[in-house]
Amino acid sequence: MLKRLLQSLKNILKPIKSQVMTDLDAYNKIKEGKAEILFPKEDKVFYNPIQQFNRDLSICGIRAWSELYQSAGKKRNNEGEVKPFINILEALSASGLRALRYGHEIPLVKKVVANDFSPAAVESIKLNIEHNQLNGTVKANEGDAILFMSQFRDKPEFHVVDLDPYGTATPFIDSAVQAVKNDGLLLVTCTDLGVLAGSAYPEKCFALYGGTNIPGDATHESALRLVLSMIASTAAKYKKTIEPMLSLSIDFYVRLFIRVKTSPIKVKEHASTTMINYHCSGCGTTYDQPLGRKIQDEKTGRYKFTMARGPPVGEKCTFCHKAMHLAGPMWAGPLHNKTFIDRVLQLSKSLDKEVYGTTDRIEGMLTLARQELDTPFYFKPGSLSSVIKCPAPPINELASALGNLGYKASLTHAMPSAIKTNAPWEAIWFIMKTWLHHRKEESGKNLSETSPGYSIIHNDQIGKEIELKEYEELFKKNDLYHEIKSLRSFKIVRFQQNPTKFWGPKAKPTN
Ligand SMILES: C[S@@+](CC[C@H](N)C(=O)[O-])C[C@H]1O[C@@H](n2cnc3c(N)ncnc32)[C@H](O)[C@@H]1O
Numbered sequence: 001m002l003k004r005l006l007q008s009l010k011n012i013l014k015p016i017k018s019q020v021m022t023d024l025d026a027y028n029k030i031k032e033g034k035a036e037i038l039f040p041k042e043d044k045v046f047y048n049p050i051q052q053f054n055r056d057l058s059i060c061g062i063r064a065w066s067e068l069y070q071s072a073g074k075k076r077n078n079e080g081e082v083k084p085f086i087n088i089l090e091a092l093s094a095s096g097l098r099a100l101r102y103g104h105e106i107p108l109v110k111k112v113v114a115n116d117f118s119p120a121a122v123e124s125i126k127l128n129i130e131h132n133q134l135n136g137t138v139k140a141n142e143g144d145a146i147l148f149m150s151q152f153r154d155k156p157e158f159h160v161v162d163l164d165p166y167g168t169a170t171p172f173i174d175s176a177v178q179a180v181k182n183d184g185l186l187l188v189t190c191t192d193l194g195v196l197a198g199s200a201y202p203e204k205c206f207a208l209y210g211g212t213n214i215p216g217d218a219t220h221e222s223a224l225r226l227v228l229s230m231i232a233s234t235a236a237k238y239k240k241t242i243e244p245m246l247s248l249s250i251d252f253y254v255r256l257f258i259r260v261k262t263s264p265i266k267v268k269e270h271a272s273t274t275m276i277n278y279h280c281s282g283c284g285t286t287y288d289q290p291l292g293r294k295i296q297d298e299k300t301g302r303y304k305f306t307m308a309r310g311p312p313v314g315e316k317c318t319f320c321h322k323a324m325h326l327a328g329p330m331w332a333g334p335l336h337n338k339t340f341i342d343r344v345l346q347l348s349k350s351l352d353k354e355v356y357g358t359t360d361r362i363e364g365m366l367t368l369a370r371q372e373l374d375t376p377f378y379f380k381p382g383s384l385s386s387v388i389k390c391p392a393p394p395i396n397e398l399a400s401a402l403g404n405l406g407y408k409a410s411l412t413h414a415m416p417s418a419i420k421t422n423a424p425w426e427a428i429w430f431i432m433k434t435w436l437h438h439r440k441e442e443s444g445k446n447l448s449e450t451s452p453g454y455s456i457i458h459n460d461q462i463g464k465e466i467e468l469k470e471y472e473e474l475f476k477k478n479d480l481y482h483e484i485k486s487l488r489s490f491k492i493v494r495f496q497q498n499p500t501k502f503w504g505p506k507a508k509p510t511n
């Protein structure tokens with residue numbers, strides 16, 4: 001009897017087994033991190049291998065956030081034990097690879113919802129949940145991400161919401177800030193850098209991000225600031241504020257890690273952490289104009305929020321007399337949280353390099369991001385020297401001069417060989433003029449009288465108040481010189497490791 005039963009069971013299972021076997025032929029196996037994905041050979045579901053860095057980094061970022069969340073006293077019971085509690089939403093999941101990696105690789109994860117509106121993508125997610133034996137943790141959901149996230153407006157469900165769209169994340173932000181819990185983490189990718197960081201579509205950039213990009217060297221930092229400002233404005237409507245934990249410009253996209261908090265008091269800072277920017281069309285000098293002021297009352301210690309004062313500059317540039325252009329509004333606050341970066345760096349160092357192929361790059365990028373000054377923007381020494389027509393000073397020498405005048409300087413992760421400083425442009429142009437005059441034979445002879453460089457060279461007001469006039473004194477090597485020099489010689493993997501031919505943003509699937 002039992003024998004017959006087993007035989008009939010075998011007969012039933014046989015066609016199912018062969019069906020699965022045939023189906024498997026239609027898939028490639030892809031291993032990334034601790035997940036293995038069966039990926040259709042036919043171009044039906046989106047997968048971009050080059051985004052492993054984004055996924056590796058996101059795993060470290062979510063882990064760092066969860067450690068900070070727990071050490072802030074949340075989710076610890078009386079015995080100090082922590083049960084799995086983290087709910088993650090990957091709202092635009094495609095193959096499900098990222099969600100599955102979260103399921104495997106985030107300690108204390110309770111639930112990951114992998115959502116996509118493409119039936120082929122959801123089929124792939126379901127297959128791969130089985131394949132990775134993550135049925136208890138990862139759930140597939142077929143639906144429009146905006147509608148799905150909007151359900152949680154009254155009761156935010158997710159500690160972590162990850163948005164990794166094609167192009168801009170803007171349409172998803174409103175519902176995403178509603179779906180994320182208080183003190184939760186929002187992860188945002190935008191790949192539309194042509195709009196966000198380019199100068200060709202200011203009207204589109206304004207429509208999507210509520211601001212325009214600043215021309216010149218710092219377009220990638222201003223891209224980050226535009227995305228942050230759009231998210232901060234959206235969050236403010238729901239009495240929520242944002243705290244950028246890490247804001248990176250990477251290859252062809254930006255990736256942001258943002259803590260979202262419900263705090264009507266903090267929302268009051270929204271105007272004073274938003275700015276517009278004036279940018280000189282001739283020499284590239286920039287000025288920031290905050291859109292509000294936060295002042296502390298000396299007697300009571302309380303803060304008052306008032307209208308901003310301005311403008312910080314006239315219609316024409318103080319240095320070269322060319323017209324000033326306007327950019328923004330954009331985020332004026334810090335781009336990173338150093339404690340968060342330290343945690344990510346620590347975690348990244350502890351990972352198995354065989355499993356996580358991009359840890360060197362994480363270390364390189366975050367080391368640079370960590371030392372960045374909080375002040376907006378950067379420039380390449382070469383951009384300034386091309387205005388006054390002289391060879392560019394080496395970056396560490398320029399940093400030294402800024403330091404000797406009492407200012408700070410740092411590098412930036414967003415552009416190689418660019419410098420950030422809290423010095424006013426008066427000091428920057430003074431240093432450049434001193435540098436130029438020291439090279440007498442090159443002293444801007446070929447400049448036309450109407451050029452910005454000519455005006456700067458003949459503007460005797462520049463540096464009038466600065467006491468340190470001698471070249472030798474001004475450019476004397478100091479700590480900053482050595483700091484910047486060693487940071488530059490430290491082997492930083494800023495760019496993609498092992499890129500394939502034609503790597504970059506991938507197009508949508510064709511089927
Ligand atoms: C760039 S892919 C996501 C890649 C994935 N996060 C990864 O790491 O491999 C974008 C996905 O978003 C989905 N999508 C686009 N708009 C959507 C919407 N409104 N609702 C749900 N899914 C959407 C697409 O079907 C596509 O699979």
Ligand SMILES: [Zn+2]
Nearest residue numbers: 280283317320
């Ligand atoms: Zn100018």
